[in-house]
Amino acid sequence: MAGTLQGKVALVTGAGMGLGRASALAFAREGSKVVVADIDVENGQKTVDMIKKAGGEAAFVRTDVSKAKDVEAMVEKTVATYGGLDCAHNNVGIEELPEPLTEGTEETWDRIVDIDLKGIWLCLKYEIIYMEKHGGGSIVNTSSIAGLIGAPLQAMYTACKYGVNGLTRSAAGDYAKAGIRVNAVCPAGMHGTGFFNRMLAVQPGMAEAVKEMVPLGRDSAPEEVAEAVIWLCSDSASYITGIIMPVDGGFTIT
Ligand SMILES: NC(=O)c1ccc[n+]([C@@H]2O[C@H](COP(=O)([O-])OP(=O)(O)OC[C@H]3O[C@@H](n4cnc5c(N)ncnc54)[C@H](O)[C@@H]3O)[C@@H](O)[C@H]2O)c1
Numbered sequence: 455m456a457g458t459l460q461g462k463v464a465l466v467t468g469a470g471m472g473l474g475r476a477s478a479l480a481f482a483r484e485g486s487k488v489v490v491a492d493i494d495v496e497n498g499q500k501t502v503d504m505i506k507k508a509g510g511e512a513a514f515v516r517t518d519v520s521k522a523k524d525v526e527a528m529v530e531k532t533v534a535t536y537g538g539l540d541c542a543h544n545n546v547g548i549e550e551l552p553e554p555l556t557e558g559t560e561e562t563w564d565r566i567v568d569i570d571l572k573g574i575w576l577c578l579k580y581e582i583i584y585m586e587k588h589g590g591g592s593i594v595n596t597s598s599i600a601g602l603i604g605a606p607l608q609a610m611y612t613a614c615k616y617g618v619n620g621l622t623r624s625a626a627g628d629y630a631k632a633g634i635r636v637n638a639v640c641p642a643g644m645h646g647t648g649f650f651n652r653m654l655a656v657q658p659g660m661a662e663a664v665k666e667m668v669p670l671g672r673d674s675a676p677e678e679v680a681e682a683v684i685w686l687c688s689d690s691a692s693y694i695t696g697i698i699m700p701v702d703g704g705f706t707i708t
Pocket residue numbers: 467468469470471472473474491492493494497517518519520545546547548549569596597598599640641642643644645646647648649650676
């Protein structure tokens with residue numbers, strides 16, 4: 455049976471591990487050719503190997519999403535390798551380890567904003583430049599529940615994720631007529647990700663606290679969030695653009 459994204463070309467950033475890897479594998483399972491973009495060459499190549507082992511098609515492009523030249527080249531290489539770009543999952547985001555706002559440094563701000571906010575803008579920019587001239591496409595940005603609440607002790611990260619939501623909605627409105635849909639997913643805690651593990655290392659009680667706070671009573675697998683990304687990119691979501699979709703087990707209900 456053909457997949458829901460058969461024959462499409464999909465680009466996933468931060469696909470060397472965590473949600474990006476789960477998303478890249480899911481795009482491949484659904485029949486897409488996948489470009490795996492990451493700053494980490496070894497892990498990115500591992501994702502490509504996993505896709506190939508499962509019978510899919512994938513290529514790695516080393517990219518730092520905070521650098522315009524890299525992001526422009528990432529889109530160019532995608533088109534050069536697979537002849538187009540239909541779907542993009544702009545997923546890279548780094549965590550802010552919990553700290554009072556008053557103790558944050560300019561260095562931390564610059565690093566987080568460069569990667570988590572500017573990185574999403576750069577990806578949108580170069581993907582849209584291509585998609586606008588080539589009949590449209592579908593883009594999903596990874597935001598967070600931190601973009602829907604005020605995440606305690608993570609003001610910089612929270613600010614970036616609200617910014618990702620803003621970029622998503624502005625881009626969705628501006629490029630709908632060009633046939634480009636732009637949406638965002640907002641995960642809560644995803645176990646097994648580098649991000650979650652690093653947060654756990656400094657907040658050992660976090661796993662239990664998440665279970666308490668999430669109505670469904672557990673954290674998620676990154677694969678559960680990847681399914682929402684795939685659905686948003688598919689024709690099943692053809693009338694959906696500009697949504698900021700919680701994939702959070704109900705965390706943001708109250
Ligand atoms: N893990 C969670 O619990 C959680 C919760 C809510 C939202 N999120 C969001 O989900 C997204 C993915 O997070 P994850 O948990 O899979 O993270 P992760 O740490 O497991 O993986 C992130 C990947 O991004 C890559 N990366 C980092 N900086 C990069 C850069 N400058 N350019 C290119 N690649 C870079 C890393 O090498 C890594 O492969 C992020 O946007 C994060 O904010 C995560």
